Amino acid sequence: MIETTLCFPLRDGGDDGDDVLLIEKRRGLGEGWYNGPGGKLESGETPQECAVRETREEVGLEVRDLEKAGELTFLLDGEEHTRCHVYRTRSVTGEPSASAEADPEWVPVDDVPYDRMWDDDHLWLPGVLEGATVVGEFRFEGGEPLDEAEFVAHDLEWDVPLGNGS
Numbered sequence: 001m002i003e004t005t006l007c008f009p010l011r012d013g014g015d016d017g018d019d020v021l022l023i024e025k026r027r028g029l030g031e032g033w034y035n036g037p038g039g040k041l042e043s044g045e046t047p048q049e050c051a052v053r054e055t056r057e058e059v060g061l062e063v064r065d066l067e068k069a070g071e072l073t074f075l076l077d078g079e080e081h082t083r084c085h086v087y088r089t090r091s092v093t094g095e096p097s098a099s100a101e102a103d104p105e106w107v108p109v110d111d112v113p114y115d116r117m118w119d120d121d122h123l124w125l126p127g128v129l130e131g132a133t134v135v136g137e138f139r140f141e142g143g144e145p146l147d148e149a150e151f152v153a154h155d156l157e158w159d160v161p162l163g164n165g166s
């Protein structure tokens with residue numbers, strides 16, 4: 001089971017509502033799709049530390065005061081494949097810059113390109129960007145790699161207390 005994180009930095013976008021910092025992933029799992037910055041936990045690291053590090057490494061932003069927004073489990077052919085800790089934050093400093101892994105872009109929350117993201121994202125990300133908390137389970141079938149498997153079922157529970165995600 002792979003343990004991963006996603007971080008969704010938010011800023012006030014003026015009259016058009018909030019913006020969220022998304023990346024277009026340039027390599028690896030989910031290449032070519034939009035997502036938040038994030039990745040796999042390193043040994044000895046808490047999920048929150050991982051989300052901060054991955055955001056710094058992938059897009060050059062410093063994020064603080066992360067709020068735990070979701071706990072997602074992705075199953076592939078009935079086996080737990082990936083657990084993903086989801087965070088959001090409004091404490092963001094710096095200007096986003098591209099890396100080998102990611103092309104960053106501030107996007108209005110109302111214009112998130114769900115048709116260019118993982119098939120499950122449109123089910124949970126809108127709520128997360130509005131401030132809700134979610135626990136979800138998502139079933140994929142068809143073997144590795146996960147990003148070529150078929151999304152077949154899901155189960156979501158909203159407004160679950162999540163603590164703050166050590």
Ligand SMILES: CNc1ncnc2c1ncn2[C@@H]1O[C@H](COP(=O)(O)OP(=O)(O)OP(=O)(O)O)[C@@H](O)[C@H]1O
Nearest residue numbers: 004005006027028029030038039040074084118120
């Ligand atoms: C199945 N539905 C899904 N929906 C939304 N997001 C998903 C996801 N499944 C994986 N993710 C995220 O995708 C990133 C993989 O990235 P990451 O771990 O960096 O993979 P990659 O193979 O590039 O690894 P290395 O760069 O070699 O470490 C990581 O944030 C992970 O949480």
